[in-house]
């Protein structure tokens with residue numbers, strides 16, 4: 001079992017915003033500047049959405065600005081594809097960095113000069129210790145580390161070696177530059193952390209200009225300082241790095257003094273939010289790509305039909321805290337429904353069609369009925385739907401031998417066809433295998449529009465499409481990508497993949513109004529969920545993704561709690 005959080009009823013404010021407010025009130029900052037610092041080694045996921053909404057949101061609320069900064073210090077894993085997708089996704093989510101697009105690589109020369117500054121101050125040294133041995137010398141949480149025998153090198157020797165590292169004289173891994181802090185520190189991050197490593201690799205932006213690259217710890221805070229970031233907001237795993245962040249800022253002639261604050265990462269049940277795992281899902285082809293609608297990436301949920309406002313609402317409901325928590329994925333679905341419900345137009349689509357013939361309806365006759373586009377919004381208008389002798393209804397809406405509580409179609413039973421007529425099932429046609437392949441029904445001509453002619457009631461209203469003009473469509477239904485709420489809790493997360501996360505229905509029939517549905521436009525298929533057209537759609541063969549079902553399981557969970 002995993003503990004899930006109940007959302008705060010009225011978040012709006014949180015401890016980060018309290019800190020920023022206090023800094024503004026006390027005059028400690030003149031203008032709030034934040035940044036969102038993705039490493040371009042994958043697509044953005046829902047966890048990043050939380051960070052984006054927080055960083056850009058705080059900047060907006062306090063009249064400041066938020067930078068988009070690519071943390072591109074590891075050229076072996078970074079690609080232009082990711083740089084482009086990240087910009088597209090941040091914009092899609094509704095945020096704008098204006099002119100403030102930066103890269104850690106913009107600062108490589110400055111960072112290098114600051115590294116030399118530390119060397120000259122006797123606060124950094126070149127270490128030739130092989131990586132294995134260096135790891136041993138680091139000590140453990142309970143034992144202090146040991147000084148490297150290279151720790152006492154002279155400033156001159158360090159400068160010479162560091163310059164030759166830059167000049168490309170040494171192979172990968174031969175030497176590193178380390179800060180000289182304290183090998184006995186209780187904080188492992190202060191045990192002479194590595195600042196620069198040798199990496200002969202072509203960088204997407206700086207090409208072959210560099211063969212030494214700064215570590216995250218050396219690049220991040222200094223980049224913040226260069227950009228005059230006031231509040232450097234990151235996730236809790238960097239809490240133990242904060243003393244190093246501060247040490248570097250204090251020991252370098254940086255132009256401003258940023259401060260780091262940490263909040264808890266977003267975790268969601270039945271979901272993994274780690275680029276390492278998401279990358280494996282893509283490269284090992286467990287999904288169709290980074291934008292597979294089952295992926296918790298922004299590109300994936302966008303393709304599934306989730307509007308950006310739903311993600312912003314989800315993040316708002318989750319709130320920002322320091323305590324570890326796991327959010328129920330039903331809370332995400334609920335935010336999506338609540339966002340789509342007021343605007344999504346209603347349509348009729350039969351996912352698993354069963355033919356229905358109205359025996360007393362004249363052959364060759366059709367008539368046009370009016371269907372409301374939205375039940376709560378008369379301004380959304382109505383559309384014509386064609387009624388005829390041959391229709392299709394949902395296979396699940398019929399049972400030959402129904403249990404007591406089954407109110408939909410069965411032999412002898414009368415139901416309402418949405419916007420249409422009352423019909424009664426008279427008999428069924430079966431194939432050789434004994435499966436029901438057709439329903440023979442009669443209709444009551446006095447019930448046009450679905451209105452009871454004499455006050456008699458029916459217990460169900462079902463949706464339908466007309467055989468004459470229905471459009472064949474492919475419908476893709478999704479369920480959780482993982483089959484347990486805490487994937488990976490017993491080992492490899494990918495062993496917990498749900499083999500049934502995608503169901504493709506190739507013979508669905510949709511009403512003609514859906515023929516030219518556009519990707520990104522959400523519609524509600526009455527009774528079956530919210531759907532959006534997929535980019536795979538062809539002119540006469542639309543493909544729909546189910547964005548989310550209609551049943552709000554979160555509401556149930558929330559009232560139980």
Ligand code: ATP
Pocket residue numbers: 036037038039040046047048050051071233234235264265266267273274275276
């Ligand atoms: P991952 O663990 O998925 O590889 P990361 O932290 O390495 O994520 P970055 O590209 O470095 O990925 O992240 C950019 C920003 O997004 C960072 O500030 C990071 O703290 C934040 N972030 C990443 N994952 C989450 C999450 N699950 N919840 C909230 N913020 C996150």
Ligand code: MG
Pocket residue numbers: 039
């Ligand atoms: Mg990171």
